Amino acid sequence: MHFSVLAKLALAGLVTLVSAAPTIQRGVSAPVTHLPDGLPFPSPEQIRKIEKKAHGTLPNTPLPDHISEEGIVNLQLIAFNELMEVAFFTQLLKNITNKVPGYDIGDEKNRDFAIQSLRAILGTTNFDEQQEELHMLSANLALEHVGVEPILPCEYVFPVSSYFDAIVFITKVTDLVMGTLQDVVKRFAIGGDFDLAHIIASVIGNEGEQTGWYRMQQGRIPSELPFLTASALSFAFTAIQEVTVPGTCPNKDTIPLMTYAPLYVLTPPGPETTNITVAFKPDELDEESTAGSLWMTYTNQQNFPIVVTLQIDSVDDVIIAEALFPYDEHLMNGFTLAAVTRSPGPFENAEEVAKATVAAPGLIIVK
Numbered sequence: 001m002h003f004s005v006l007a008k009l010a011l012a013g014l015v016t017l018v019s020a021a022p023t024i025q026r027g028v029s030a031p032v033t034h035l036p037d038g039l040p041f042p043s044p045e046q047i048r049k050i051e052k053k054a055h056g057t058l059p060n061t062p063l064p065d066h067i068s069e070e071g072i073v074n075l076q077l078i079a080f081n082e083l084m085e086v087a088f089f090t091q092l093l094k095n096i097t098n099k100v101p102g103y104d105i106g107d108e109k110n111r112d113f114a115i116q117s118l119r120a121i122l123g124t125t126n127f128d129e130q131q132e133e134l135h136m137l138s139a140n141l142a143l144e145h146v147g148v149e150p151i152l153p154c155e156y157v158f159p160v161s162s163y164f165d166a167i168v169f170i171t172k173v174t175d176l177v178m179g180t181l182q183d184v185v186k187r188f189a190i191g192g193d194f195d196l197a198h199i200i201a202s203v204i205g206n207e208g209e210q211t212g213w214y215r216m217q218q219g220r221i222p223s224e225l226p227f228l229t230a231s232a233l234s235f236a237f238t239a240i241q242e243v244t245v246p247g248t249c250p251n252k253d254t255i256p257l258m259t260y261a262p263l264y265v266l267t268p269p270g271p272e273t274t275n276i277t278v279a280f281k282p283d284e285l286d287e288e289s290t291a292g293s294l295w296m297t298y299t300n301q302q303n304f305p306i307v308v309t310l311q312i313d314s315v316d317d318v319i320i321a322e323a324l325f326p327y328d329e330h331l332m333n334g335f336t337l338a339a340v341t342r343s344p345g346p347f348e349n350a351e352e353v354a355k356a357t358v359a360a361p362g363l364i365i366v367k
Ligand SMILES: *[C@@H]1O[C@H](CO)[C@@H](O)[C@H](O)[C@H]1NC(C)=O
Pocket: 027, 028, 029, 088, 089, 091, 092, 095, 100, 101, 102, 157, 158, 159, 160, 161, 162, 166
């Protein structure tokens, strides 16, 4: 393996990936082990407090008495994700409040985005944390309503150590979530869970508003794409687990979704056709099966997934591979979900890609 690749792995927070244990590198701070406001089971008074801070209420319309099987998996995934987001925003706000190095936004005037106004916004009118708390509660309450065990929080460590990193990280995660919620709505529709589909449509809008605000802080236009990129539940399930401390998710196993080997994009592309380098560590692939039997599949916007050849550069503790990112041909702006697949397709949609995936999701944002 070239030194430069190792250096990039280290930069991507993957130092431990190249050693025996495929765990993500832990930050210097202790993991988030407790959620605020009595979560995940707040009292009625605590819920009222959360609602005031969130600038709005939980839906008071009745929950459906029957939810389809796929619909239940949807709610489990949503709760699993929102618990992680609550932990993230809790720690982010704490870092900013305590002026942890890298989070003293006032000291970073030179960054080419409007830091000063940001500080004011964050201090007084950032509702993200409490709004995510309500998203999580609404999913868990619906599960309880139909007699399914609510999802419990894990311990979390985030691969970020500055305000800017944190915003870039949560932008990617939220893009993935907004793609996944499209799949959620489709599954609710198939299962006849129309009231829940309705509620999730309102949540997608909220997540989009948040993302527009994160994007502006990175000098990007707020509205990313005319049709946001699709994803599927297992991709989000895998990505969330990458920021949990292994062995700390009490009932993750009740969520019947696939978990893939993580996929890291080591050389994020810009707005041009270029080759990208990725790293992954599949669980069960012998060397023979990796040679010429894997493909890179990109999902972007509402288009058919794009399949390209994956060229394996080296098979060591991790596999380093290269693939073309055909930006010009497909105008691959905004969020692209990369997946290493064991089939060249053709794939109908992200859900079909998920069924043939070995390592994913690689999260790419161009412009
Ligand atoms: C908060 O700061 C610590 C120390 O730099 C860091 O390890 C952690 O990942 C940060 N969390 C967030 C959400 O920014």
